[in-house]
Amino acid sequence: MDFSEVTLSDEDRAFRDEVREFLASVVTDDVLRRDRETGDNFDEQVHLALGAAGYLERDWRAEADGGFTAVQRRIFELEVSRAHTPWFHWPTTAMVANAVDHFGSEELKAEVLPHVLAGRCRLCLGYTEPEGGSDIATCKTRAVRDGDGWIVNGSKMFTSNAHHAQYVYLVTNTDPNAPKHKSLTMFLLPLDSPGVEIQALRTVDGDRTNITYYSDVRVPDRYRIGPVNGGWGVLREALNAEHGTGERATDGLQKLAVMTEHALLLAEEVDRIAGTVGERLDDGSVAYRLGRSIARLEAALSTPEMFGRVAIAQTMRDITPELMDIGGTRSAVPEGLNAEYLFRLSLPTGIYGGTLDVFRNMIAQHALGLGRPNYTPGR
Ligand SMILES: Cc1cc2nc3c(=O)[nH]c(=O)nc-3n(C[C@H](O)[C@H](O)[C@H](O)COP(=O)(O)OP(=O)(O)OC[C@H]3O[C@@H](n4cnc5c(N)ncnc54)[C@H](O)[C@@H]3O)c2cc1C
Structure with a gap:
């Protein structure tokens, strides 16, 4: 794996600042509060603003077709995550739009795609x-x-x-x-x-x-x-994208695994808790458990593809109870995107887009060559 740093050009830095400023203006506290209340992971005004600013179209298109460069795409994904943008309706929409583009009739493409890219259609x-x-x-x-x-x-x-x-x-x-x-x-x-x-x-x-x-x-x-x-042939393409098992670029800039957004939320909470322990670090058990949580998180954040998909969800499940323990009573109270919330989020994270069991079987079968699992009773 390539761990080298990317040096941003002046244009890339300007792009990052532009995206950051744009997101700060549309993803307001009000939007975030409403999103937690509704559980929608979507805000129509934010989505329409992203469409009107051309970001959805550039995210969807390949670079050669007017889309983001690889560095811009990476910056965009990171900034969207950092701003906690209500977002998850877009990757699904983009994935289905790809299927429409590849397999749909010209009439259907004309009916759907311009509205998708403008944000009006999901x-x-x-x-x-x-x-x-x-x-x-x-x-x-x-x-x-x-x-x-x-x-x-x-x-x-x-x-x-x-x-x-x-x-x-x-x-x-x-x-x-x-x-x-x-x-x-x-x-x-x-x-x-x-x-x-x-x-x-x-x-x-x-x-x-x-x-x-x-x-x-x-x-x-x-x-x-x-x-x-x-339909199976049509579906396979979308499933590969959802599972993160499609072909990857070799420039090292691609998002490491699906659901890294959740791992970034976890990293924020680990940092927050680490900032509160103070003298309690002298307690060996606090230092050990916090250190182990940080090591697990770093490993999950560095694990690519379908392996990363499993590592992220499993790490969320394993370390959030530790974080709640270390953080004390307040960490167990539902309050923003804290450890308590991340613990609850870790459960569906290991289910949607394919369960952890199914992913582990895919790894065993396709990456390790262990053959198909045998579920015969007694074996
Ligand atoms: C919050 C959330 C959002 C979702 N959004 C969507 C969506 O937008 N659209 C959509 O179509 N679906 C969506 N899903 C569904 C999701 O993809 C399925 O829940 C998932 O694929 C598992 O299917 P299932 O729930 O029917 O469980 P089942 O397939 O019935 O599995 C039950 C149990 O058996 C295990 N199991 C099943 N097969 C195997 C196997 N071959 N080997 C080992 N263990 C196995 C599973 O791991 C699980 O523990 C969403 C799910 C959640 C929780």
């Missing part, structure tokens, strides 16, 4: 179902041909941000008799279609997600993304 993920999400291909939500369109029936769990999105990127089953990886078809379904119902769901960390229901929803064929029964 896209959410409809993969997980009530009977299980790790194996997406077991999808039971049905889409049946009806003239020049389709009729969709089913339900999806954890359709995060659906209540702020205009479309859901929906996995459907279009051939229940086919092998499961040959039975899927993807749609970009407009969420204002008659028959769509969005029901709020709160998670343990106070975030808001949703259950979405689809009852006889009619969707024209132009909203199909990719071939009929060829």
